Amino acid sequence: MNRMPSGKSMHSSYLCGLDIGGTKMAATVADRNGPLARVTEPTAKSGTNRAPGEQAVALLKKACNDAGVNFDEVESVGVSSCGPFVKHQDLIQMVAPNICGGIGKQGDLPNTWTSVPLEEVLREHFRTVTIENDCVAALAAERAFGNLQDIASCAYVTWSTGIGFGLCVDGRLLRGKNGNAGHAGHMLMTDQSTAQCGCGNLGDVEALVSGRNLEMRYRRSPEELFNAARDGDAEAHTIVVEATRWFGRALFNVTTTLDISKFVIGGSIWQHHGDWLEPLVIHELSSHMPALTAGVTLSSPGLNAFVADIGALYLAMPEDWPIGWRESKPWKHMPPEKPECPGGK
Amino acid sequence: MNRMPSGKSMHSSYLCGLDIGGTKMAATVADRNGPLARVTEPTAKSGTNRAPGEQAVALLKKACNDAGVNFDEVESVGVSSCGPFVKHQDLIQMVAPNICGGIGKQGDLPNTWTSVPLEEVLREHFRTVTIENDCVAALAAERAFGNLQDIASCAYVTWSTGIGFGLCVDGRLLRGKNGNAGHAGHMLMTDQSTAQCGCGNLGDVEALVSGRNLEMRYRRSPEELFNAARDGDAEAHTIVVEATRWFGRALFNVTTTLDISKFVIGGSIWQHHGDWLEPLVIHELSSHMPALTAGVTLSSPGLNAFVADIGALYLAMPEDWPIGWRESKPWKHMPPEKPECPGGK
Known part of the structure; x- marks a missing residue:
């Protein structure tokens, strides 16, 4: 897997991870020793279709604040997101029927979005944005660490x-x-x-x-x-x-x-x-x-309930970090929460 | 696609191709300008389970003879074969139910083979043997030329x-x-x-x-x-x-x-x-x-009825040959035959 897109700094001290599901969004900030802070909220589903992206940025700022990290210094974010995706002007948009009211068949969503411009909003704040389907991110994490x-x-x-x-x-x-x-x-x-x-x-x-x-x-x-x-x-x-x-x-x-x-x-x-x-x-x-x-x-997964968070971080990770994580297994020290599932909708 | 396995000579003047189906086997020899000769026979289904491999070698010798090529000088063969395959001691064996009487459910085959040691037999004669499922070989050919x-x-x-x-x-x-x-x-x-x-x-x-x-x-x-x-x-x-x-x-x-x-x-x-x-x-x-x-x-395929033959040859082809073939399209000059189909069983 190419985890090093062009323009990616190899010397970031911190990186951000996002796990975006139909129900919940989790934002994590990590350094080379492991995750430092993690905050979650129900996924935004009202306002303009920029809302989930803007919510993600706000949550990442909060996670950075909790960890004492300057958000503006973080260059890279890895995103594990429910799909499907489409590309618009080569930027990934989410077209998930459980978030976009203009697509879903259940009629229970408070919006008429036909897409969410996820990459566009995140690129306003990050130099490198790597977005993968949540199960692809989980797979990457299990291949790297699990x-x-x-x-x-x-x-x-x-x-x-x-x-x-x-x-x-x-x-x-x-x-x-x-x-x-x-x-x-x-x-x-x-x-x-x-x-x-x-x-x-x-x-x-x-x-x-x-x-x-x-x-x-x-x-x-x-x-x-x-x-x-x-x-x-x-x-x-x-x-x-x-x-x-x-x-x-x-x-x-x-x-x-x-x-x-x-x-x-x-x-x-x-x-x-x-x-x-x-x-x-x-x-x-x-x-x-x-x-x-x-x-x-x-x-079963080796990373248990944190496979999505670790997967998101892994997508943005410098090449020399995983070796240490394989040793220290920082997911074992993350605060427990009610188990959730990548791909859960 | 890695078309250059270790040990492969980059300077062969000739190479061989095999298209092995449940009904028919075709053997081709080519140089950098295109196929030189092609011979076909109904696929052998009696004798020991080495029979299809030995038939392939005999057909390739005949094709070389027809083309005035010294078989012993040809180092590489590409094989487009019906599957499935299994690996035995890291060598590919064919376990096709339409050839192996010990596997097929129809009870109409004159043998009790449970596998055909294709790679083992071919390696007795070739330095490099590249075997792919027939549709994978056809895909490779369409990607290269079609x-x-x-x-x-x-x-x-x-x-x-x-x-x-x-x-x-x-x-x-x-x-x-x-x-x-x-x-x-x-x-x-x-x-x-x-x-x-x-x-x-x-x-x-x-x-x-x-x-x-x-x-x-x-x-x-x-x-x-x-x-x-x-x-x-x-x-x-x-x-x-x-x-x-x-x-x-x-x-x-x-x-x-x-x-x-x-x-x-x-x-x-x-x-x-x-x-x-x-x-x-x-x-x-x-x-x-x-x-x-x-x-x-x-x-439709760009290579028509010869997609399997060209696919087999392409698997064994030095990296500098395809450019010329894309120009000259030698499959357009191969003798017509009743159209046959890769994957046909």
Whole structure:
């Protein structure tokens, strides 16, 4: 991965990281020893479409203030953001249906935005801005510090409110024409389902298995549903087993397309239930084409709940910092919070 | 793409190319001005599992003889082969169900092979052996010489007897842990179909749309079926429109996974019917998530029926040859033959 865009200073003492989700935004400032301060807020969804970018700048200023860092001296920011993205005059704009009211199909957003000019606003304050899809950033972090080190062909998957993928083949993160590689949560899996995704499609992976969609269809929170299934409630168990089968099929489709050897699975559903769901997923994944799936393994993230923050920082990080972080594992000393999930929408 | 493996001579005067399909094998020898001779035979399927490799060597010797080239002086061979592959002691073996009787589900093969030691046999005769999946080789050729030049994120797809993909993201061909990236023809598209693929799966892309599967289900050759549909036969038209819809969905799934901007589509079905199928495919591809599919285009191969041969040669080609080939387009002067399709099985 090219983590050193042209113009990037190699001598910054500090850098900023942003984790932008549909629900929450987190801003972090770090030095070469690790994160110094982190502040969060619900993601802004009213005003002009510059609001999320301006909120991000304000949060980063607050984080810098908390850490005693002069914001104006920080040259680089790494951004882990929900997508998809489009490029406008070569600058990345976010077109996420859970933030932009002019795109979303649910009609519950207090704006009519059709895009958010994220890179434009951030470039007014930073010399270097590196924006990646949240699961791509998480994948980068797991490859640098976590459970995907030295795995050339691998993926990060979040099973949470939404479903997202970050993909790496032959040692290189995949981005695609607009940085949208990894939206495999929108792969169409069946034409016989009435389950509808937030994007409007019927029967895509997210419609069939995401926490948000399971909640809409079964009127129980994902936590209640998965706990009931674990405790033996027959109806909940049937629903969860079916969702798990679709999730395993999605991993199969990605494996047969990309010849992946390992998946790290994050997100609240897997974090709490991966222990008993894993054999079901492995069974579905491995029962279709053994020549392609033999030896494929699953794992939880090595960075736990901070994979998005560390991923964002890593995107902006000078090349000589990761070695020290691999040793000191600063994410282990970050203040605990309610676990959240990159890609959660 | 790394076309210069270690040990590769940069000063070879000649190089060999092999196109190995489930039906036919083609051997070509070329110099820096273009192909000099080409011979073909039905792919060997009896004897020991070394037979296809030994047949390949014999055919290459014959091609060299026809061209007045000393086989023993040729150091490099590029191989475009049907897959999947496995690696055994770091050497590529072919585990294609249409060649290996110990794997195929149809029970019509005169052998019990579970693999073909292709690289091992070829390395007994060549200093450098570069083997790629046939659609990856075709993609490499289209990127070097054809209709995918300067397209960073793109794919080659064959719609023929079988369905195969070659994938390129961010300017790099995708290979995966065993060189099997691109087997997206085995993506599962529905759980409600009784259409069975040669691999045994129900409802994968190949089961739903490949020429072989359409022929098995409707007892008409793909040529008859597609011609009847074009001529307005109502039943044939319904079948073909349905298949085309699945094909478009497969392209959508690949686009949403990899953020591709252009597909080159080869194979006999597209070659003969792409003109009227293209609007149907585009409609299905573009009706699910405009943010990801806007601007995605389709095209036929620039290298026509010789894309596999040129692809194989390109894999072994010194870095200074392609410039001349782009100018002289030697594939335009190769003797015509019945069009065949990389990935055809």
